[in-house]
Structures are given as C-alpha cells and as structure tokens.
Amino acid sequence: MTSNVEVCKAFFTATAAGDGDAIKSVCAAAFKGTQNGGPQMDLATLVGFALAVKKAIPDFRYDNAVRSRTDTGFVEEHDVLGTLPDGSLFSMPVVVVADVKDGQITSMREYFDSRAAAGLLKALS
Numbered sequence: 001m002t003s004n005v006e007v008c009k010a011f012f013t014a015t016a017a018g019d020g021d022a023i024k025s026v027c028a029a030a031f032k033g034t035q036n037g038g039p040q041m042d043l044a045t046l047v048g049f050a051l052a053v054k055k056a057i058p059d060f061r062y063d064n065a066v067r068s069r070t071d072t073g074f075v076e077e078h079d080v081l082g083t084l085p086d087g088s089l090f091s092m093p094v095v096v097v098a099d100v101k102d103g104q105i106t107s108m109r110e111y112f113d114s115r116a117a118a119g120l121l122k123a124l125s
Contacts, residue, residue, distance in 0.1 A: 002103040008067050008074040011098075011105060016061050018054025020047045026105060033108040056123040057082035057090060073100040080112075084119045092116040 007026055014022035024047060031043040041049070054060050060082040068075045080092045093116070098108040 004069045004074045004100045005067050007100050007103060007105060008076055012062050012076065015050045018051050020051055023047050023050055028104040028106045031105060035110045036112065036114060052124055057084065059083050073098040084123050088119065090119045
C-alpha cells in the first residue's frame with residue numbers, strides 16, 4: 001500500500017517534470033481540484049495546466065517542501081520557482097491540501113497569493 005506522503009511526492013515530481021502520464025497515474029479518474037477556491041478542474045484540465053506551465057517555464061520546480069500526512073490525504077507547503085520568459089525569477093509560496101483514496105489523489109485544494117502568481121499568469125497568456 002502506497003502511503004499518502006509517497007503519493008504526494010509522486011504527484012509533485014510528475015508536475016515538476018511536466019509528465020502528464022505520471023500525473024494521470026497518481027490521480028483518480030474522477031479527480032477534482034481548485035485553486036484559491038476558484039472553478040473546479042477535472043483531471044484533463046489539471047494535466048493541461050501542468051503541461052502549459054512546464055512549457056512556459058522550462059525550469060519550473062518546487063523547493064522547501066514540507067509534507068504532512070493526514071488521515072484522508074496530505075498537506076504540502078512549498079515554494080514554486082522558475083525563470084519567467086522575460087528572464088526574471090518566479091517565486092510563489094503555495095499550500096496544497098489533498099484527499100487520497102486507494103493510492104490516488106481524488107481531490108486537491110491549492111492556495112497561493114494571487115499577486116505572486118502574476119508573472120506565471122502573464123507567461124501562460
């Protein structure tokens with residue numbers, strides 16, 4: 001049986017690599033996620049977003065990860081880092097709360113400072 005922390009590590013390794021197949025393997029088919037309480041995204045939307053981020057910021061990565069297992073999943077705090085297309089450094093602290101069932105992420109809630117995300121949003125447009 002895969003621990004919730006192992007699922008967490010696998011998910012963030014996959015997203016940092018822009019590996020859509022690996023993301024799909026660690027998430028349930030019925031995955032639902034939100035960012036800052038916004039509209040729900042399904043698994044296809046999540047994968048598309050992760051691939052778009054990796055394309056816009058090829059050195060996209062996570063640093064300073066602090067992971068905690070919960071009874072129903074995990075919580076991870078980390079910094080999202082990378083070099084924006086204009087050459088400036090992107091840095092944004094993020095907290096992710098996820099539910100895991102049978103070794104797959106079923107739901108995820110991500111929280112971040114929307115002002116800090118401005119450079120990423122510009123790179124994605």
